[in-house]
Amino acid sequence: MRTDQPKTIRLSDYQAPDYLIKETHLTFDLHEDYALVHAQLIMQRNPELDAQLPVLTLVGQELVLERIALNDQELTANDYQLTETDISLQPTTAEFTIDSTVRIEPQNNTALEGLYKSGKMFCTQCEAEGFRKITYYLDRPDVMSRFTTTITAEQQGYPVLLSNGNLVASGEEGERHWTTWQDPFPKPAYLFALVAGDLWCVEDKFTTMSQREVTLRIFVEPENIDKCQHAMNSLKKSMRWDEQVYGREYDLDIFMIVAVNDFNMGAMENKGLNIFNSSCVLAKAQTATDTAFQRVEGVVAHEYFHNWSGNRVTCRDWFQLSLKEGFTVFRDSEFSADMNSRPVKRMEDVAFLRTHQYAEDAGPMAHPVRPAEYMEISNFYTVTIYEKGAEVVRMIHTLLGAENFRKGSDLYFQRHDGQAVTCDDFVAAMQDASGIDLTQFKRWYSQAGTPRLQVTDEYDAASQTYKLHFEQSCPATPNQTEKQPLVIPVKMGLVGGCGLDMPIQLADEVNAQGTERVFAITQAEQTLTFSNVPQQPIPSLLRGYSAPVILQYNYSRDQLMFLMANDNDSFNRWEAGQQLALAVLKEVTEQIINNQEVQIDGRLIKALSAVLADSRLDQAVVAQMFTLPSEAYVIEQIPEADAGAICKACDLVRKHIATSFYEEFHELYLELSTISAQTPYIAEAEHFARRSLQNIALKYAMLTGSEDMEDLCLQQFETADNMTERLAALSYLVNGLSRAKSDAVLASFSKEFAHDSLVMDLWFSVQASSPKAGDLEHLRALMAHDLFSLKNPNKVRAVIGAFANQNLLHFHDDNGSGYAFLADQVIALDSLNPQIAARMLTPLTRWRRFKPHSQALMRAQLERIKAKAQLSADVFEVISKTLA
Structure with a gap:
């Protein structure tokens, strides 16, 4: 200290x-x-x-x-x-x-x-x-x-x-x-x-592309030996995928994974001996959710891929951290997309990026993908380094194309094997292999903040000419007030009135070059002019989220409905729905703040009705499209946000959707739950999709207060053969039943799983994140539980982290008690584990996002922490930058 x-x-x-x-x-x-x-x-x-x-x-x-x-x-x-x-x-x-x-x-x-x-x-x-x-x-x-x-x-x-x-x-x-x-x-x-x-292990073999046999071992404590097979399967898939997609072969005689219960991070790629947080390696149907299965698969892949992008070629200094992390996150994201649903993976990644990384960009800890300075390097294992770093690599892939990107990665590994290098070395390999100049593109590594891309258009029916005007900018961030234009790849299509993509032909081109193109926006202001456009199109911009920017195009709600129903790009169909839902949520929030009668735009229901009726859509995509933007994301969209009003607005809109589609949800749930009951649990994409839609239907139907659905939910809780269905039912019951009934359900769950630390983390988190059950009195009772410990990062995240990051109604209570509670825990944690203490601080660092009353209360708690005589470097850096 x-x-x-x-x-x-x-x-x-x-x-x-x-x-x-x-x-x-x-x-x-x-x-x-x-x-x-x-x-x-x-x-x-x-x-x-x-x-x-x-x-x-x-x-x-x-x-x-x-x-x-x-x-x-x-x-x-x-x-x-x-x-x-x-x-x-x-x-x-x-x-x-x-x-x-x-x-x-x-x-x-x-x-x-x-x-x-x-x-x-x-x-x-x-x-x-x-x-x-x-x-x-x-x-x-x-x-x-x-x-x-x-x-x-x-x-x-x-x-x-x-x-x-x-x-x-x-x-x-x-x-x-x-x-x-x-x-x-x-x-x-x-x-x-x-x-x-005292560890047991599961052993397997893998034959590499050069016919070498590698021994694979996963070590766990004896009671967890039956939870390793999914991780082993994931490892073998990762090894084969890396050979096929990147030509990377494993280089030792043995590869080992060890699961430990006390770990600050998710996992660590130590050469030949990966050490994992047990939550990222242990999985079986009865104790792990589909999300956990997918997380295990993704983290196992991530750490294995580091063998080349991080170990064989490592970073020269910690400022280059994204050299290994951004590249490897991109690799594991592509792997997960290949193993599961590619559109849903992209939706999940972008939702996380916009909720967490964009908030970091807008806050006091904003920093470039390659930071210029730090006090404590542990504070820079951030969503900017990892997720935005991955988006920067993805943009290189988009600009170069898959073939040239592979040539670039081959050259990078060949040129720098056994070396400690920089982000510039990575970009140079991509540039040299492709012949594409990436000099201006490198600004993505040195400029902080989330760029804004404002787009306007004009159509001339007489000449059949359509113009798109782009204007890029980026707000000031700490120590960076002046921003230079970036290279922004815009993947796009032009959607005609019949819902089909139109041929794309620039004014200086003889013929159309397909119906979907990638254009590099490189100037502060830039115009694209298209010819032979027979009717006013609706632009489908940033398909697949081709750049991590905030798109500002004045879509009408009718246009968003049209894109939801017709866009050829699955991501942009979802994106149109998210923007429509966000507009409705902001409108309802304003009505609540102004004490007006709440009126919910019927176009949202009409658009969602079309989604339910579209048999072409993957079930997982339907589930995503019925998932509204989170309260945390909405907060980031509203200046001086009133968290209480936003939480109330989200609740009202969800209940309105539930009431509007009750019959459809009820019927859909019965159909899907019957299939689930007759189908053994399988950890594969098709089954993940069915269970996700089944649980979304149950969630909405439960919001109506229907006693029939309450009975069905209890039945799912009691009879499900997998944790995905069981935990979902538990969560809906905790938020939907009376306190006495929900306590009985919680007691039943804890009695059955008290011996399983990871499952009990889920039990803790369901309660801590619940707007109904997770008040401070209940939170303190959870912290007094025999299985809770401030020394265990997983327990801290399950209770304190879940409360501060997910239970926004109680955390942002107008009396400030939630802020004081978090400050107390940060102070206590700082003497035990400074890394975790600094990470728990994040919700308080957003204090400038909220209404003045909340700002004053949050700042007071930050000042209280800062006034402590002994602070770790981790917490000191975050506090000093937050209050600057």
Whole structure:
């Protein structure tokens, strides 16, 4: 913990390391109340720098130094300088060896960085700067070394000892045993991993495209051994997909995944030994929802894909974090789209982007995809780095086309294998392979904020000429007031009155070039002129959401209805429905604020009726089109938002839809639930689609208060053979039944699943996010539950995170109690786990979005947190930028 202001790290100050580490030899001596870490570092002066030998500084935190030697010469305290954060000494030769021993206490490491204990298991998390809590080291991503790791521990409690690479030796010494692992590929310290515990494993084999056989193992605690098969299937699909789509083959003899219960993130791509939050690897029908199955598949793919986009080619410095994360998120998104419903995957990704990343762009923590500075790197594992970074890669794919993009990725991996590189290197490979100039495009990496693309049109019937005028802009963000024009790929079509796409022909073209085109908007103002347009079209813009911008085109509600029914692009059909619903929600919110009679535009019901009647639509798409924009998204669209009025408006519109379609929902639910009851659970796209539409029908029908639907919902809760249907029913019952009845249902659920930590996280979250059940009194009761712990990030997210991010009615109560509650939890968490504390702060950082009364209450809680004598660098940075 600290009271001084953390140092700002700037990209412009980057310097290559003075020294490199050729080989790293580690020995871990693990005990219940301490661990000894012996490190031998074979080092050299960086050959790319001059021959002088500057002072060597190795970073280290929370370490007790037992001994240190230089070239086998034991050093005394007079030979080095030791501080709380590093050790400095003077090498005398260009090549030398450092030997050290440190003592650490993994069992007391609640920050879950470095080496720590999750339950009875030792495990590590070293990204971004956790390795410095293990031993003194050059803990930076551009220092890559070959690691050999030996682990010793008591055999009975820790029969499994794992690290990166291939197992090269093992043995026993009385009651203790040891293993030695060797990773043949140079890697930075952040990719180091160690696991020791009493684990069982599921094993399989994979034959690569060059006919090498790879052993696959997933390690879990014994009680979870029956929840691994989906992750194993996902891993094998990922490996085959990466070979087929990117030509990337796995390079070690073994690939391992370990599930741990206490983990700050989703998972970590450590070379050959991926460590996962258990929520991202464990799945079976009775305990995991369809969403969880898809998440497991996506996260397994993401971490596996990192083997090339992150491990074999890594980032030079942490400012380049999106080099590996943005590219890999794009890869896992494409994989998931291929495995499931491509349109629905795009809808889900864009909804998440616009709700969370656009809010980040509009807030005090706004930063470019490649930030220019940071205080604490853990704060920059953000939706901008990941999701917007993926959108930037997607735009390159759109501009180059699939064939040229593949050539670019091949060149990138070939050119930089074994190197630590930059975002510029990635773009250069794409440019060199395709011959397309991406110089201006690189502004996406350096400019923060969400661009606005304003579009107007004009049609001349006499000349059959149609013009689209584009004007791009971007609002000021912290430290960036002036913005330059970006390259914005606009994928579009022109929809005629019959609902079909019209041929697209620019004025200077002899013939039409298809009915769907991609145009690059590169200027602040730009006009496209189309010829041979026989009637006034409706422009279908940003198909597939071809650029992460806010589109401003003055569609009428009738035009949106028309596009919902006719657009050739599934995404834009959904998008038209979202914009129509948003306009209605904003209108109803205004009526509530002004104490007017609420009148809901009937065109929304008419448009949704056409969706239900369209047999061509995938069931999953129908479910998405009946999912209104979230309250959080609506808040971002209204200046000085009144959260209470918005929540009420969303509730009224949902109930209006429910009442309008009750008969259809009732009939649809009976039809789909009958099929589900007769069909064994299958984790595949067609079945995901059916269950999603079945649950949407049940959700809306329950909103009518129908006793018949209440009985059907209880029946689904009691008889469902899968968690997807069971949890949905539980949620609808908690929000629809009287408190006494819902308490009985909750008690029944917890009695059955009290032994399963992940399922109980769902139980916590249903209540914490419920506008009916999740008041502060109930929230505090959840936190007093025996299974809740502030030390477990999953529990924190399930209760505190669900309340602050999803239960907006209670969180934004006008008395400010929700804000005070969150501030209390952030203060408590900061002394335990600063990373999680800083992430929990996010809802309060949005304080400028709300009405003045709420702003004052939220700011007061931020000031209260800031006034605390001891704040971590993580929380200090967020607070200081939020209040600036």
